[in-house]
Structures are given as structure tokens and as C-alpha cells.
Amino acid sequence: MRVLLAGGGTAGHTSPLLATADALRRLVPDVEITCLGTPRGLENTVVPAAGYPLELVSPVPMPRKPGPDLARFPARLRGSVRETVAVLDRIAPDVVVGYGGYVSIPAYLAARRRVPIVVHEQNAVPGLANKVGARIAARRGGRVAVSFPDTELPGAEYVGLPIRRMISTLDRVASRAEARAYFGLDPDLPTLVVTGGSQGARRLNQSISAASAALGAAGVQVLHVVGPQGEATPVESGTPYVVVHYVDRMDLALAAADLMVCRAGASSVTEAAAVGVPAIFVPLPIGNGEQPANARPVVEAGGAILVADADFTSDWVASTVPALATDPHRLAAMSAAASGLIRRDADDALARIIAEVAGAGA
Numbered sequence: 001m002r003v004l005l006a007g008g009g010t011a012g013h014t015s016p017l018l019a020t021a022d023a024l025r026r027l028v029p030d031v032e033i034t035c036l037g038t039p040r041g042l043e044n045t046v047v048p049a050a051g052y053p054l055e056l057v058s059p060v061p062m063p064r065k066p067g068p069d070l071a072r073f074p075a076r077l078r079g080s081v082r083e084t085v086a087v088l089d090r091i092a093p094d095v096v097v098g099y100g101g102y103v104s105i106p107a108y109l110a111a112r113r114r115v116p117i118v119v120h121e122q123n124a125v126p127g128l129a130n131k132v133g134a135r136i137a138a139r140r141g142g143r144v145a146v147s148f149p150d151t152e153l154p155g156a157e158y159v160g161l162p163i164r165r166m167i168s169t170l171d172r173v174a175s176r177a178e179a180r181a182y183f184g185l186d187p188d189l190p191t192l193v194v195t196g197g198s199q200g201a202r203r204l205n206q207s208i209s210a211a212s213a214a215l216g217a218a219g220v221q222v223l224h225v226v227g228p229q230g231e232a233t234p235v236e237s238g239t240p241y242v243v244v245h246y247v248d249r250m251d252l253a254l255a256a257a258d259l260m261v262c263r264a265g266a267s268s269v270t271e272a273a274a275v276g277v278p279a280i281f282v283p284l285p286i287g288n289g290e291q292p293a294n295a296r297p298v299v300e301a302g303g304a305i306l307v308a309d310a311d312f313t314s315d316w317v318a319s320t321v322p323a324l325a326t327d328p329h330r331l332a333a334m335s336a337a338a339s340g341l342i343r344r345d346a347d348d349a350l351a352r353i354i355a356e357v358a359g360a361g362a
Helices: 011-027 043-049 068-091 104-111 128-139 172-182 202-210 212-217 250-256 266-274 290-301 314-325 328-339 346-361
Strands: 002-006 032-037 054-056 095-098 117-121 143-146 156-158 191-195 221-225 241-244 259-262 279-281 304-306
Touching: 002 011, 002 068, 002 104, 002 346, 011 032, 011 043, 011 266, 011 346, 032 043, 032 068, 043 054, 068 104, 095 104, 095 128, 095 346, 104 117, 104 128, 117 128, 117 346, 128 143, 143 346, 172 250, 191 202, 191 250, 191 314, 202 212, 202 221, 202 259, 202 314, 212 241, 212 314, 221 250, 250 266, 259 266, 259 314, 266 279, 266 290, 266 304, 266 328, 279 290, 290 304, 290 328, 314 328
Parallel strands: 002 032, 002 095, 032 054, 095 117, 117 143, 143 156, 191 221, 191 259, 221 241, 259 279, 279 304
Antiparallel strands: none
């Protein structure tokens, strides 16, 4: 079985892609997997590091406003589709799997008369690429998988979001002591973990660090992942406040946390909820509304709090977070509510769908 996995740009696309690739190897040990990306995305680093071959085609972002870029879009798209057809001719996949984003539309269009496709949508609100892909899949015997039950795509099957095995198999309680030692944290203090995703988040960084005195006075220690270009300037309180730019052991960050502050991308919501970390979700104030929609099921179940970006100020943090982080009974109730919602086996479920489509199209 030969599979082409198309997705890239950010961790939101590459993380589920790599989780699926690993699941395919477990399911079909001799599977041949090739990944398709663009020259400027995160996939150029993480895909080769994971041991998978990577083919590159030109990115084709869809302009949002009229202008010269919109006029040039059709020609750019045709060029990227031709590049993708050449990849298909070279590797002859039995199925093409798309995760949305700039690289998926060329993949869907190149495959539509050649190879069945499987679409995976990460967010509760689907993007343009996967709306196109879902229509093609319906005509070619393909399948459409979604991460959230109410995502509106034709033929959608709820499978969840593929997440890394280091997280889906995590036992937070058993790993807590190791996790806190790994980050240089106190083993016993209430612990807040803050992360804005792979690029960090200025609002989160500024508001949390500006409230560091209130957090420290309440005995709440902080692990603050500020992002590659981010920074935090906490005051000295005598309570640990650890600032790092990047975490490659997100499983240990989750195990260390009693409470988490993060954006509401699909991966952040799924990983926190799957392992039962109570969360404060602060959706990005841009996009098509996917981040609030991603968070809503967990919030409505009582496993998280949703705060608008504009409302997430240092005053809000100081008046709300210390009391929550030091309330073990409420945190336990939030953990139980979150962990009952999210599938941990989405990687295996999606791998089975891909194998079925590949077999049917062979």
C-alpha cells in the first residue's frame, strides 16, 4: 500500500499528519508513505525528522481580497496542480490523504480523476480546502473524517483528531513527578502551564507575566512556553516561574499541569481534554470562528473556561487564575468532564479508513 499524506504549514496540520503516518505503520508495517508539503512550512523540519520522505510543491494561498494576487491565483493553482500530478506519477499512491491548508487543494485537484482521497478536517469549522476536498471525495469513493462531531462537511465521519502517542497514552498522575523534575518545578505546588502554540502568543505572554506577582503570592508556580520569538518578564516572588521558548516533550508539560492556559486550536483543545487537563482557552481573534467552535464542547461540558482575547488581561488573570489553580475540587471536576469527551484513538481510526479506501481503489 502506497499513501500520499498532504498537509503542512503549521503544527495544526503536521501533527495529525505525523500521528496518522505512525498509525499506518503500526497497521500495515510495509506501507510506503510519502508526505506532500511546501518549501516554507513546518513540515520541512518535522517530517524528515520523523523519518518520512517529503515532496514539495508551490504553495497556493487563496487571496481574501480583490487585487493582483487574486488575478494571478488561477495560474498559480494550475502550476501547483501540475507539480502535484508529477509527484503522483512518480510515487503512484493508492490513496491521497489531505489535512487542509495550502498544499491540499492542489493535491485534491490532482488526484480527483486518478486516485481516491480521504479528507481529514482538524477544526470544528472547516476550511476552504477541505470543503473542496469533501466534494471530490464524495464523487470518487473517498471518505471524509472530522475531529468534532458537528463539523459540517458532506459525508463527514467523526473520528477525532489524531494526536501523538506520547500524549494519547499519557498517565498524568504517574508522570507528574518526572514532569515537574524535568522542568525544574517544585513537585508539590499548584502548577499553571501556559502555551500559545508553535508560534507563541503575545497576549497570553504579556497578561500572564504581568500577573506573576498575584500568581506567586498564591503559591502557584508557572511553566510558561513563550514561543520562539516570545518573551515574559515575571517579577521575582520566590515561587518558581520557568520560562522556555519551546517544549519538545508536550506530554511532560501536560503531566506537570494542574491548569493550562492556551489558544483553542484543534490540537491544543484535543490534547488537553484527552488527558484531562483543565484549561482556560483564549481563542485567536482572527480566522473564521474555528477556535471558539473547537473549544465549545469542552467548555459546555464543564472541562474548560473560554475567554475572549480582548478580555484576557493581567487584571483578569490576577483576579481569576490563582483561585482556580488552588481549588483541587473544582480542578478535579473539570478534569473528569474534559477527559470523557475526546477520543484518544483517532490516529488508529483514521489509519483504518485510509487502508479501506486504498484497498477499494486498488
